[in-house]
Amino acid sequence: MLRQAREALQLDGASGATGLQVSVNRRRKVVRLAYVAPFTQGRPGAHWYAAHHALPRLLSRAANTTVQAYVYDPDEGEEVIAYGNGRRVGGERVVYDNVDLPEGRPEDLDEAAFLHMQSRWPMGHLAHVFGLSRQALLKLPVTGQVLGLEDSTADVEAVLESLLPGSVAPHAH
DSSP, X not given: OHHHHHHHHHHTTOOOOOEEXXXXXXXXXXXXXXXXXXXXXHHHHXXXXXXXXXXXXXHHHHHTSOEEEEEEETTTEEEEEEEETTEEEEEEEEEGGGOOOOSSOGGGOOHHHHHHHHHHSXXXXXXXXXXXXXXXXXXXXXXXXXXXXXXXXXXXXXXXXXXXXXXXSOOOO
């Protein structure tokens, strides 16, 4: 995994990353990977991920599985892009300013109706596919462990085993 992460950084023309944050929802065996780097922080980081997809392409080919790349900017919008066998196989984007709200005044939209709308947006749909709530999926970034990009294979396997016991090669998403 770290070999693909280092290769992806080169393909994306990025430098300065020191690690790969691995966040896991054990119950659903969903794994989230994110670079630890100045260029991935905050809103600019979300936009960096929108344009740089070498890691999901490489992982989808290496793991022979579908890998989802997502971008979430709570002020602007959200996007999910799917990769299979190294190629883009789907995706969807929502820009919040372009969302058609139901008739009436926006302040009349109750919370339940708004949550229902969000469940149909890309992050809500991805959460449903993984068997998670939208909130649980969005919380994944704040949990996890960082693997140094120069860590040894044994170090990486030990961390992955601690995150997903019994599975040294988790399904990447």
